[in-house]
Amino acid sequence: MSYTTDFDAIRISISQAKGLPNAHYIDPAVYDEERHALLFNQWAGLAVASEVPEPGDAIPSTFLGVPLLLLRDKYDQVRVFQNTCRHRGMILVEYACKIAGAIRCPYHSWCYRTDGRLVSTPHVGGPGQSTHKDINRSELGLIEIRSHIWRDVVWINMNGNAPTFEDAMQDAITRWSEFEQPLYHGGADSTFKLDVNCNWKLAVENYCESYHLPWIHPGLNSYSRLEDHYNIENYGSYSGQGTLVYRQLSGESNEKFPDFENLSEKWNESAEYLSIYPNVLLGTHRDHAFAIILIPDGPEKTVENIHFFYPSEDTNEALRKKNTDQWKEIFKEDIFVVEGMQRGRHGIAFDGGKFSPAMDGPTHCFHDWAASQIETHRGLEHAAE
Amino acid sequence: MQLNDQDLEDQILMAHDASNTWLLAELYAHAAERVLDHEQACFLATQAYVCALQSNHPLKSKLHTFLKRHGREE
Ligand code: FES
Ligand SMILES: [Fe+2]
Numbered sequence: 025m026s027y028t029t030d031f032d033a034i035r036i037s038i039s040q041a042k043g044l045p046n047a048h049y050i051d052p053a054v055y056d057e058e059r060h061a062l063l064f065n066q067w068a069g070l071a072v073a074s075e076v077p078e079p080g081d082a083i084p085s086t087f088l089g090v091p092l093l094l095l096r097d098k099y100d101q102v103r104v105f106q107n108t109c110r111h112r113g114m115i116l117v118e119y120a121c122k123i124a125g126a127i128r129c130p131y132h133s134w135c136y137r138t139d140g141r142l143v144s145t146p147h148v149g150g151p152g153q154s155t156h157k158d159i160n161r162s163e164l165g166l167i168e169i170r171s172h173i174w175r176d177v178v179w180i181n182m183n184g185n186a187p188t189f190e191d192a193m194q195d196a197i198t199r200w201s202e203f204e205q206p207l208y209h210g211g212a213d214s215t216f217k218l219d220v221n222c223n224w225k226l227a228v229e230n231y232c233e234s235y236h237l238p239w240i241h242p243g244l245n246s247y248s249r250l251e252d253h254y255n256i257e258n259y260g261s262y263s264g265q266g267t268l269v270y271r272q273l274s275g276e277s278n279e280k281f282p283d284f285e286n287l288s289e290k291w292n293e294s295a296e297y298l299s300i301y302p303n304v305l306l307g308t309h310r311d312h313a314f315a316i317i318l319i320p321d322g323p324e325k326t327v328e329n330i331h332f333f334y335p336s337e338d339t340n341e342a343l344r345k346k347n348t349d350q351w352k353e354i355f356k357e358d359i360f361v362v363e364g365m366q367r368g369r370h371g372i373a374f375d376g377g378k379f380s381p382a383m384d385g386p387t388h389c390f391h392d393w394a395a396s397q398i399e400t401h402r403g404l405e406h407a408a409e
Numbered sequence: 410m411q412l413n414d415q416d417l418e419d420q421i422l423m424a425h426d427a428s429n430t431w432l433l434a435e436l437y438a439h440a441a442e443r444v445l446d447h448e449q450a451c452f453l454a455t456q457a458y459v460c461a462l463q464s465n466h467p468l469k470s471k472l473h474t475f476l477k478r479h480g481r482e483e
Pocket of ligand 1: 113114131133
């Protein structure tokens with residue numbers, strides 16, 4: 025590996041630090057390296073469990089080039105498999121569907137149970153003979169990807185090397201422990217997708233800072249002023265921002281969403297927004313929450329999948345729609361800046377940028393984390409050579 | 410496939426075209442019962458069994474028992 029990044033220039037005090045250099049946003053080789061160091065080696069967000077509400081529901085997807093199958097098995101457990109048949113490597117499931125019985129490979133019809141076990145290998149020993157002494161079904165189940173559900177997000181650790189989810193996410197889980205209660209996805213009116221032309225890290229960086237609020241979200245700023253925000257920096261795992269003046273949305277006859285139960289007073293007017301490294305952006309309020317899952321699609325493209333959640337299964341539809349629309353406007357306002365920063369990184373003399381020591385702490389926190397992970401990854405690669 | 414039953418063969422091909430695995434399980438099972446040749450019967454029962462597994466058709470346990478009894482399935 026011939027890449028050099030001056031990690032020391034990034035991992036020092038914010039007053040002196042620079043941001044990650046251009047190559048980390050535009051170079052396909054660095055993107056591939058970060059795919060391993062920052063995404064496969066971590067607990068990354070893939071989807072939300074509500075996307076597969078019933079046993080047998082299955083959704084194929086491609087995550088960082090890897091074909092995956094998200095499904096809810098017959099025993100109601102959400103699982104993630106590699107969507108590749110153990111025989112000749114055919115893609116197993118092409119479209120989102122409901123698996124009635126077994127997953128049948130469309131090529132030679134090997135069949136897998138929804139928990140991944142290989143259940144039949146038709147004609148494998150010759151016509152009409154489905155067994156063979158060299159075919160050990162118990163060794164040929166679907167390859168399962170380590171997964172964990174927290175706040176309805178399906179987190180996956182592709183290479184199996186991360187610590188347990190609870191260990192890796194301990195600080196964030198503790199910070200929001202009051203919100204450890206059921207979350208109900210608002211349904212079809214409470215999800216949308218944005219395609220943005222930027223490296224996924226720029227979406228993380230823009231989300232975790234409040235410095236841009238007065239200029240990019242002037243409407244928001246009228247009641248949520250910059251000085252009512254605070255930075256959140258938890259080196260090594262997450263960063264973000266909080267507001268002290270959250271006001272609940274209300275409908276035409278002043279109806280509101282119900283609150284999460286037993287919250288401390290602090291949350292009456294506070295809300296927090298965390299970028300959970302690597303790719304999940306979470307928000308929580310007294311009466312709703314959301315998750316944005318960033319799906320990188322090459323160095324300069326990202327898909328943002330956005331989902332809203334409520335404290336109760338039964339919430340006012342019009343109010344839900346209003347909430348979704350309001351957030352959509354805000355998230356859309358951010359698109360031109362993340363895309364503009366992406367284009368800006370083709371400026372060959374850009375040096376990673378100069379941080380505001382007062383305002384850019386959360387971004388520096390993310391760069392510090394990213395740099396440490398990439399540095400470790402390069403060290404291991406180097407040692408292996 | 411030699412079922413000597415053009416009608417059944419047509420039905421099977423149509424069910425394949427329609428990806429109707431539930432119906433395929435039934436048609437193959439029916440065909441397996443009709444053929445005289447044991448190897449043919451095992452072949453057709455295997456086809457039926459796989460379709461029954463996929464579509465969660467109740468025929469699957471009967472087919473499994475048949476195939477296992479003849480050493481064709483685990
Ligand atoms: S590739 Fe799946 S059964 Fe052959
Ligand atoms: Fe923003």
